[in-house]
Amino acid sequence: MKFLLAFDFDHTIVDENSDTWIVRCAPDKKLPSGLRNSYQPGHWTEYMGRVFVYLGDSGVREDDMKRAMTAIPFTAGMVDLLGFIGKNKEFFDCIIVSDSNTVFIDWILKAANFHEVFDEVFTNPAAFSSTGYLTVQNFHAHHCPKCPKNLCKRKVLKEFLDKQSERGVSYTQIAYIGDGGNDLCPVMFLKKGDVAMPRHGYTLEKKISQLSRDFCPIECSVLVWSSAVEIMSYLKLLIEDHLK
Numbered sequence: 744m745k746f747l748l749a750f751d752f753d754h755t756i757v758d759e760n761s762d763t764w765i766v767r768c769a770p771d772k773k774l775p776s777g778l779r780n781s782y783q784p785g786h787w788t789e790y791m792g793r794v795f796v797y798l799g800d801s802g803v804r805e806d807d808m809k810r811a812m813t814a815i816p817f818t819a820g821m822v823d824l825l826g827f828i829g830k831n832k833e834f835f836d837c838i839i840v841s842d843s844n845t846v847f848i849d850w851i852l853k854a855a856n857f858h859e860v861f862d863e864v865f866t867n868p869a870a871f872s873s874t875g876y877l878t879v880q881n882f883h884a885h886h887c888p889k890c891p892k893n894l895c896k897r898k899v900l901k902e903f904l905d906k907q908s909e910r911g912v913s914y915t916q917i918a919y920i921g922d923g924g925n926d927l928c929p930v931m932f933l934k935k936g937d938v939a940m941p942r943h944g945y946t947l948e949k950k951i952s953q954l955s956r957d958f959c960p961i962e963c964s965v966l967v968w969s970s971a972v973e974i975m976s977y978l979k980l981l982i983e984d985h986l987k
Contacts, residue, residue: 745836746981747914748828749900749929751921752841752848752866755942756825758818761847762791768803768811787842788867788881788893799876808877812847813854818942820971822855827975829860834982836914837861838903840896842925844869844879865899889928896929916981920974922947933963938977943969 753760766774778797782790798808828835839861841848846869852858869879881893890896900919907913917937919930922945930939930951939961941948948967954960968974 744915744985745912746834746978747904747917748835748837748978749917749919750837750839750841750861751896751923751926752839752843754818754922754945755920756818756821756839757851758816758821761812761815761843761851762787762794764815765794765798765808765811765847768798768807770801785891786893787891788879791844791879795877795879799874804875805871805877809850812850815851817855818971819969820973820975824971824975824978825855825857825860827978829857831978831982832860834985835978836907836912839864839866840899840929841866842891842894843867846870846877863903865903867893887928890925894925896925897932900929900932915985918974918977920968924950927951930963931961933961935962937963938966939963940966940968940974940977943967 750756778793828837837860844867848864848866867879867882869877872878885895885898887895917933918940920940922942924946926947927950933939941951951965966977
């Protein structure tokens, strides 16, 4: 019997938004206003594509970006939590579902030696072109009206669970750990017995509270966290109960 931990990445595992953090590499550490104002809601990946072109045009290279990205701080308690999960992999399958990109997440996890904690990472595919520019693509296509056009995290979670089920793997409990508005869709997919773990003070917590106020609460239980040590305490209790 195993537990599934599904993590968001930005403002959840790391304490920043990796996509906005990379702007530190830009000349004067800022983007031209025309580029900044070109973002259209729901089309973040296309916007980041333009940012990466600008960084490439400005002479920012892969090494510069990697240096900036691996300096991004982890969220309070997250290093302890990921270390704990890594030591208890017989109990936990662990995935990331993120609107960042493969290059950034890979750099950060490998630099901190956490890449083996995670069984799979679902995020927008990115790569460096032959000219040294970072390029990024949409993760998938979907028909969910609630989510940005490049990524519906509920669809990712459902497809992962279906694939695991085909392999004979089912989970005693799913815990979804996140912070943002795009984490609400997968949280609403969770069932009784599962747990949503919204970060305190962030959009996901506010949206879950609003659903309760609107008399359409989510099915799963909710554990709000400020430090990932609180998540670790919960997981320790899960293991203890399991071993009884």
